[in-house]
Amino acid sequence: MNKKYxxxxxxxxxxxxxxxxxxxKGFACCLVIPAAAYFSLLLDKKANKSEENIxxxxxxxxxxxxxxxxxxxxxxFEVIITLITxxxxxVFALPELNKMFxxxxxxxxxxxxxxxxxxxxxxxxxxxxxxxxxxxxILFNNLFVNIIFGFIGGVISMQxxxxxxxxx
Amino acid sequence: xxxxxxxxxxxxLFILLTIWIFLIYFDLLSKYIPFISIFxxxxxxxxxxxCHQESNKVFTLDNHSTFVCFRCLGLYWGALFTxxxxxxxxxxxxxxxxxxxxxxLILIALDVVLVKxxxxxxxxxxxFLTGFLLGFICFLYLYKSIFEQLSNKKNIDE
Numbered sequence: 395m396n397k398k399y400x401x402x403x404x405x406x407x408x409x410x411x412x413x414x415x416x417x418x419k420g421f422a423c424c425l426v427i428p429a430a431a432y433f434s435l436l437l438d439k440k441a442n443k444s445e446e447n448i449x450x451x452x453x454x455x456x457x458x459x460x461x462x463x464x465x466x467x468x469x470x471f472e473v474i475i476t477l478i479t480x481x482x483x484x485v486f487a488l489p490e491l492n493k494m495f496x497x498x499x500x501x502x503x504x505x506x507x508x509x510x511x512x513x514x515x516x517x518x519x520x521x522x523x524x525x526x527x528x529x530x531x532i533l534f535n536n537l538f539v540n541i542i543f544g545f546i547g548g549v550i551s552m553q554x555x556x557x558x559x560x561x562x
Numbered sequence: 563x564x565x566x567x568x569x570x571x572x573x574x575l576f577i578l579l580t581i582w583i584f585l586i587y588f589d590l591l592s593k594y595i596p597f598i599s600i601f602x603x604x605x606x607x608x609x610x611x612x613c614h615q616e617s618n619k620v621f622t623l624d625n626h627s628t629f630v631c632f633r634c635l636g637l638y639w640g641a642l643f644t645x646x647x648x649x650x651x652x653x654x655x656x657x658x659x660x661x662x663x664x665x666x667l668i669l670i671a672l673d674v675v676l677v678k679x680x681x682x683x684x685x686x687x688x689x690f691l692t693g694f695l696l697g698f699i700c701f702l703y704l705y706k707s708i709f710e711q712l713s714n715k716k717n718i719d720e
Contacts, residue, residue, distance in 0.1 A: 413611075424612055424634060450711035491603060499596035508600070531607075539611045550700055550708035554660060 401437035402456045405430040406463025413536075414475065427464055427540050428547025431457040435504035435551050447556045450549065457548020461540035469533045470539075477523040484528060488516045568652055571708060575701075576645040583638050585609075586629050593626045605629060617685065632686045633670070633693035640697025641704075648705065655709060658702035666696040 409430035434456045435448055476482045484491075495508045511527070518525040584591075585605055592599035609615065611630035619631040628635060648654055670692045677684050 409606060417690075424637075450707055453707070465587050494603060498599045500600050504600065535611060539608065543612075550703040553703045553707055554657065554663065 398438075399456075399459055401441065402431075402434040403458035403463050404437065405434035406460045407467050408433075409460065409464035409540075410467025413464060414471045415502060417442075418530065424543075427461055427543040428550065430464060431460045431544050431547030432551035432554070434460045435548065435555055436467040439555065448552045450552065451549040453552035454545055457546070457551070458541055459544070460548070461542070461544020464539065464544070465533070465536035465540040468536050469529070473529055474531055476519060476528075480520055480523040482519060483527075484512070485516045485519050488512060568709070569649065570630060570640070571646045571712060573647060573703070575705065575708075576642070576649075579638065579642045579645055581641060586635065586638065589629065590621075590623055590626045593624060613639065619689075621686075632689040636690035636695075637697035637700070638691075638692025641695035641701035642697075644698050644701040644705075655702050655706040658706050662695075663699045663703070666692070666699055708718065 412426050431496050435453060438444075438456065439448070474480070491512050492509055495505050495512070497499045500504055515528050519528065570696075586609065588598065588605050589683065592602055606615070606629050613630040613634045614646050616631060616695050617627070618625045619633075620630065621635065622628075630638075644654070676682060705708055
């Protein structure tokens with residue numbers, strides 16, 4: 395790996411770990427991912443002893459890479475935990491989801507199809523500890539959200555870090 | 563950069579934020595457009611990555627609720643409000659200030675700690691306002707960064 399991108403990788407890994415901690419899970423993108431993007435830029439600045447202002451391109455790339463790394467690691471950890479415990483949020487929330495689908499004012503065939511899909515996912519997880527559909531869906535969700543918030547975190551951090559230099 | 567480009571940039575961000583906020587209210591909208599409720603679980607799952615979605619901390623109307631809590635709601639509305647203001651006051655982004663940014667973060671932390679310590683009960687208005695302030699300042703920073711990049715300025719303050 396290019397040494398230039400070690401800091402987003404390290405921060406992304408840390409964020410990926412925090413993203414599976416139950417209490418922090420809900421704040422992952424709101425706080426954890428932007429903070430990880432900030433630390434990736436800060437680490438890089440410290441490691442290179444750079445006095446120069448961070449460019450937009452660098453901030454954006456570091457933010458996106460942090461989000462990307464966090465998404466991949468969070469998904470991998472989630473899959474491993476599910477594989478070991480054979481249980482996860484979807485199994486836990488299945489009765490509530492079924493209730494929600496039953497109450498939907500849509501075609502009964504579609505409703506049944508949705509209930510079947512969720513039931514199959516839960517069954518696969520309970521028996522094998524793995525569901526391809528579930529894995530793909532969490533990977534897609536993590537990638538979509540983490541990359542957006544990584545980018546936002548990166549460009550906001552750029553302003554904070556650059557400004558700090560101007561003041562000192 | 564001329565005014566047109568400036569407005570285009572803001573318009574794009576404004577549209578993206580509006581779509582985002584529309585998604586947050588998706589479940590509430592499904593009360594009036596029943597068919598779209600089929601997408602609610604997937605969108606709720608997506609937003610669960612962003613917010614704890616605790617049932618007593620989300621806006622609820624007739625069993626339909628927003629997908630994020632009041633603080634996150636404030637954050638996104640704060641950003642949308644700033645975006646709207648930027649159409650009229652295009653130099654507002656210069657006001658992006660590190661002190662205000664950290665004050666808004668401290669206010670959020672203070673609110674969380676005081677509620678946890680039972681100094682006062684969870685208040686939706688305080689929660690919303692603290693989020694709103696952070697959203698306001700974050701959007702100014704975001705805008706400033708993109709604006710600087712597009713206008714090829716090293717630092718807008720210089």
